[in-house]
Amino acid sequence: MDIILSIGTTIVEQMQKPTLAFLIGGMMIAALGSKLEVPEPVYKFIVILLLLKVGIGAGISVREANFVELAVPAxxxxxxxxxxxxxxxxxxxxxxxxxxxDGMATAGLFGAVSASTLAAGMAMLDDANVAYEGFIGALYPFMDVAALVTAIVLARLAAARKAASASAQGGTMVMGGGSGGGGMGDAVEPGLVRGILTDTVRSPAISALLLGLALGLFARPESVYDSFYEPLFRGLLSILMLIMGMEAWSRLSELRGVAHAYLLYGLAAPVVHGALGFGVGLIAHHLTGFSGGGVVLLAVMAASSSDISGPPTMRAALPDANPSAYVGTSTGLGTPVAILSIPVFMALADHFIGL
Incomplete structure (x- = not known):
């Protein structure tokens, strides 16, 4: 009973904080038919700044981190x-x-990481004065790339098997494949994984994050980090949450044309995945002393679904997958559910570890 009360109290408190308030506000004004729009270049600029901030902060912390303490969570x-x-x-x-x-493309986005959700988790922990490892941002690419590569490889191998089966039965090799995604040679070619890795690393989100990591690790950007990126973080994040709220509501309409299974998955997956990440975070806590705040953020990353690096990667690698299914489920349901679940993970960490 105590943990239920703790979770409820934490949720109510966080609903009044800027991060969740702006997200809910964006959904509300979109539901009311508001014509408010934030230009796409402004959105991209905000995302780049936030990712650079997370990357630089992580890089600065990696310089001083113990290898085992970093390697195990990674x-x-x-x-x-x-x-x-x-x-x-x-x-x-x-x-x-x-x-x-479509199923593998959706699972790939949900396995990858949302920069906005991770930033929201950091902001909530900062507001609650909860400490976490500075190198948390360095874990982003590990989870993100692993999920995208796994999903794309499995999807293309499945398409190749389907095409081969159709060919063996007297069909044509184009079944289930389409351009760029169905041939056996495309799916098993030696350079497939290398190509996916290259495309993912070159995506705007991962590129900005890795650049920030490199600058924090090999340069001395503390002065610009403290004077520019850190003061702007919460203000930029509030605008991003407003955009995400409006985008989430608009994407819900895309789910009307796909199976109801996506609705169930979009609502349940962030909670289930977050619980998985929380459990793994507890393992890291017992093995290396990983902090309670770090456990929360690992759960947040697991609960999130990619909204920046994932969609363009999937469009390029799996052109036959339906964007209304995987983007609509991810942005329309996955992102708001994941962000709204952050207080739950904070309460669980406080109960099991202490924040």
Whole structure:
């Protein structure tokens, strides 16, 4: 009973904080038909600044981090990203009305990481004066890349098997494949994984994050970090949450044309995945002394679904997958559910570890 009261109290408190308030406000004005728009270049600029901030801060912390304390959470983060995709393969991928290609693309986005959700988690912990490892941002690429690569490889291998089966039965090799995604040679070519890795690393989100990591690790950017990026963080995040709220509401309409299974998955997956990340974070806590705040953020990353690096990667690698299914489920449901669940993970960490 105490933990339920603690979770309820934490949720109410966080609802009044800027991060969640702006997200809910964005959803409300979109639901009321507001014509408010934030220009796309402004949105991209805000995302780049936030990712640079997270990356630079992580890079500065990595310089002083113990190798084991960093390596264990990093490997666990990659394992969580892969596990989420495999879980989606045996759940969403087998539900009625969900094609294997669409299911894997959706699972890949949910296994990858949302920069906005991670930033929201950091802001909530900062507001609550909860400490966490500065290198948390360095875990982002491990989970993100592992999930995207796993989902794309499995989807293309499945398409290749389907095409080969159709060919063996006297069909044509184009079934289930389409351009760029269905041939056996495309799916098993030696350079497939290397190509996916290259495309992912070159995506705007991962590029900005890795640049920030490199600057923080090899340069001395503390002065600009403290005077520019840190003071702007919460203000920029509030605008991003407003945008995410409006985007989430608009994306909900896209789900009307796809199977109801996506609705169930979008509501349940962030909570289930976050619980998985929380459990793995507890393992890191017992192995290396990983902080309670770090456990929360690992759960937040697992609960999140990619809204920046993932969609363009999926569009390029899996052109036959339906964006209304995987983007609508991720942005329309996954992102707001993940952000709203952050207080739950904070309350759980406080109960099991102490924040």
């Amino acid at each position: 490997l666990l983060a990659a394992a969580v990203g892969i596990a989420i995709v495999l879980l989606g393969r045996v759940t969403l991928g087998r539900l009625k009305g969900v094609s294997q290609m």
